[in-house]
Amino acid sequence: MGGSVMRARTFVEAALKQAVHDLGWTWPEKATIEAPKRPEHGDMATNVAMVLPKEAGSNPRARAQALQERLLASCADDLAAVDVAGPGFLNLTLSPAFWQGTVARVLQDANFGASSLGQGKKAQVEYVSANPTGPLHIGHGRGAAVGDALARILRFAGYAVHTEYYLNDAGRQMRLLGLSVWVRYQQLCGRQVPFPEDGYQGDYIGDIAARIRQERGDALLAWSEEDAREFCYQEGMNEILAGIRHDLEVFRAEHQVWFSEKSLVDSGVVEATLADLQAKGLAYEKDGALWFASSRFGDDKDRVLRKSDGSLTYFASDIAYHAHKIGRGFDLMIDVWGADHHGYIPRMKAAVAALGRDPECLQVILVQLVNLLRDGQQIAMSTRAGTFETLADVCAEVGVDAARFLFLSRKSDAHLDFDLEVVKRQSMDNPVFYVQYAHARIRSLQRKAREAGVALPEVADPALLALLTTAEDKALLKALDAFGDAVELAARTLSPHHISYYLMDLAGQLHRYYTEHPVLSVEDAGLRDARLLLLEAVRRVLARGLDLLGVDAPLRM
């Protein structure tokens, strides 16, 4: 077997399947292969002997013993031990050489840990998509971190990923934005105009109005009400949007496409989609409104598409948008939403079904609200500006790395306390420093080595790697080997936090190793070189893992 080019799980799976096949049995779907928690259970364990059909042999333990003999005969070089345990578990211990080969695999493969899970399928991640009516706040930041990390992880897992921001530039909120700016402008010009009750009250509205007045003077007062409002809306949205784009760029959240809702309406895609639904008999007129028969696809009730006053609901353009996505050939559509929109999922899935697709093509990631604190005291999240509530302000205070890592250290659908003082702290309260420190420590060691004239060996010679024999060596090697498993888990479950947990574990292994084993001060030059190679492999995996989260891997701290 070619154990030297495979990850442990891949190797074990192939060897086991071959052994099962050789014995004339078929691999059961329920069989699992996993790294056991307890070291005495070997490096990899399988329940295959227990879940094989009864007719395959007398009892689980006997089947396990047959497999044991088979494996020892065929893979003696890579297997140090095969044990039958408990009710029929098969515990495999891989040879030291196999684990040591992990260093070479990492150093030779620039994409170590990458997966072919996605098989090149087209996936789209739509995230943030906040209405451009004000600056992004901390909650949007969490959505941005999750969406962006998801895109990075899915790319690494073999998907062709596109990222997109859906711009709600049509509808009531936008009219209200225009009106809010217009009223502020008039007030600046000395007109006594009452501010609309549901208008946007943030200071940024006044700033926009002031800028318009600075550029145009009182000229707008002579315009028609409609023209002035339209102008104020355009100016307001453009300025706010520019701010959003800037904040996202600083936050390292990339959107390849900014998709305009207005363009959907103007180009007739919305009307065409509604007509299509009607033609299929899935939309109908009632009480002067147009309804979508979403209850036929599992939703609680039917939903309005066009109100009796003739205006479209947001749901109508949302359906059209997803029809457009489907038309662009995405196999997987991922929408990142605020968790308070969870009630919206059944109707959106119903829409996808009505458009003729498996509703599973749409995966909605819910992102819970962020509780912003300072020293345990909650910071009010009002619409007023001034406190540290915008994403930009928070990033300026705690840094992008710390903010992103914290957002990605928890399941997205769980409440999160974001304490500004804790996130600034450089301790395990704030794991980003723990992981980054591990990377910086290795860099520091490599600097020291260079200064001492010690070069990293160009090839990871198995004879050198054979010197990596301690318990800490093996723990580190196994952790490196497991990177691909973490990537696949994160991609499969659309959960970036698995990468964070993996990195905290790997960093912990590194710190332990560092404390336990000297590298440069060791007598034996061969052992020194072997350890340098191992640490470079760890550094590369740390850097790649951090990159999947959009977090910097620093040279020094």
Next chain:
RNA sequence: GCGCAAUUAGCUCAGUUGGAUAGAGCGUUAGCCUCCGGAGCUAAAGGUCGCAGGUUCGAUUCCUGCAUUGCGCACCA
């Protein structure tokens, strides 16, 4: 009232195709610097995985009921 989610150590949380004695950090306690960065490491204490049933060789994981908490239930966005 209906629906969705959550409930794991004192605190904050991991634990996804059901696996062997349930994990991490913080906090607490006791240790580790003549040595490459102590922003680190080691160890201890700490649990009826909300409660009660069920499914099976085996359940924190799957099913049912109940309790508590949060969110959602518009011709709102």
